[in-house]
Amino acid sequence: MTETAKTGIRSEEDFLKVTRSRRNTVWSGLGAVVLIVVLYRFPYFVQPGTTGIMIQGLIVLTLASMWNLLAGYAGLVSVGQQAFFGLGAYFVLIPAMHGVTPWAGLFVAAIGAAVCAVPLWWLVARLRLGYFAIATWVLAEVVMLVIEQISSIGGGTGMPLPGLIGYNPAVLTADTYWAALTVAVLAIGGVYLLLRSKVGLVLTAIRDDERAAKSSGVRVGLARMGVFIAAAAGCGAAGGVLAIEQLQVVPGTSGGVFSVQWTAEMAFAVIIGGIGTIEGPILGTIVYMVLQQTLQSYNAWYLIVLGLVAIAIAIFARRGLWGTVVDRFNIRLFPVGYYLWSPGERRGRRRAATHVVR
């Protein structure tokens, strides 16, 4: 996991050393593997009800990771991700109506949502920030209105999901959980690999200073389009998981798959956890889950509290909970930046890091 790129500045080798992280990331990598294995074993230890709650959390985790990629790295503040979420649900429903198992439908959901993202991107590519935000919201509304016109897939009322009848409920919950976990792991792993690749460097450059990136020859538009499509795929897969979990697909803006509340939840989770970090959405989702479970008997109060916390964090602690942790302890579980070692500095020596490129 530790890449060591020796820079040939001056004749001395090892004078300046650049690594991905300050500490050996083998340990955090190992920790992640252990965590994933434990999470995969989860349904064997707990009640199906708890597994059901975990499924919701994993859906929000996937969505939050995608929104973080959009807003935190590509500067695309989308308020219309519910379009792809909803489309994903329908891309599981439609093949299932023709006999395809919904599990395979999850692939269709990811790919289908990504394909739909291409023409939609073309419509909003020119817009920035606030305009982009509302325009994506309008697009989500248009996608919903178009889907509601098609009566063969349930029109405005929605449809039950066929293909999973006769499943043992406990087994179905466990299988859904594994599907949700796989989607979430792939989403976060995908974001991690993407940010470590050349694209990640481009995105970091855009995040830090768009104009400077553009003038250095970075193809900002292309990178943005890639992120928009990738995020659509992730949100689509998450929508597919929701269709399987609820065993139905209901359109509509209040309570349905096209509700803006989905985007609210993913955005608030990202802001609370820490925007522009991979760890942030994970932490934010945990906060979301805790709030939602604590306040679940008070209807939508969890969303009100979540919104208020997000507003407070956006104003007073812009880097979110994880950002605060990073500032204090300089830990990174997913090293996507670089660390520049000053001459003579050795690994393991505890010193305030001053040369971190995030």
Place this chain on the structure above:
Amino acid sequence: MAWVNAIIQGLLTGGLYALFACGLSLMFGVMKVINLAHGDLAVVAGYIGVGVIAITHMPVLWSIPVVVVLMAIIGYVLQRSLIQGALSRGELTTLIVTFGLSIVIENGLQQFFTANSRGLGVGDSFITASFSIGSQITIAWLNVIIFALAVVVLLGLQQYLSHSKYGRLIRAVADDREAAQLSGANYRHVFGIAAAIAFGTVAIAGMFQGMITTISPTLGTETILLFAFAAVVIGGLGSLWGTLLGGVVLGVAQAIGAQINPSWEQLAGYAVFLAVLVIRPQGLTSRGAQA
């Protein structure tokens, strides 16, 4: 004749859309703030109206100025506190804060007032009063009043910004905040006044929305914000005259769509919006850099 009727009704509805869009356009023009809570604030105005009428038992028309003043005060306070705080931290923060506000308001209203829709001034005779042209076209006086009011508000505001002393100050701050401040203008106060004006127009629109049909907590995000935004984009940025035109075009497009197929009403409006976005992104009226 049915088509003529549809177009006339759409034109009049467009006046209400323009009133909704006015505040959005103004706040973007002056503070560069896209207020995602804009639609919900209109709904809040409607509910304040419900409260004012319930407490004072005044006629609905008399309650409008009260609500406008209350909303203007809320606008000034909100701008000076929350929105200014977000603005000074960047555009992403502003979007998050207004989006958060939108979700908080919508769900808060649902908790306190249930999801049921409410009408304003139900039973008042002037709300149902109408006149007929020929045998097939019936026009409600209320719609005519709203359209006239929209024209007066938008064009009046345009004139105010162009020619009055304070309007010039607002434009100066909008053009170059630092330069205006160096010349002695307190830009935060000016922003507050602009927000107060924007919220005042939103209050008028919200009250009339409650009179024409009904208001409900989810209305703000489901239609008002998106219609207002579509009107602003269709009309072209930075011109209140364009916003009026945009509202009318949106209203007529929706009416024509509904005439073809009742379920195409909203789609037809958005189709025009998308067409403008692609073909003429600067809007129908590209001229004009005011507000």
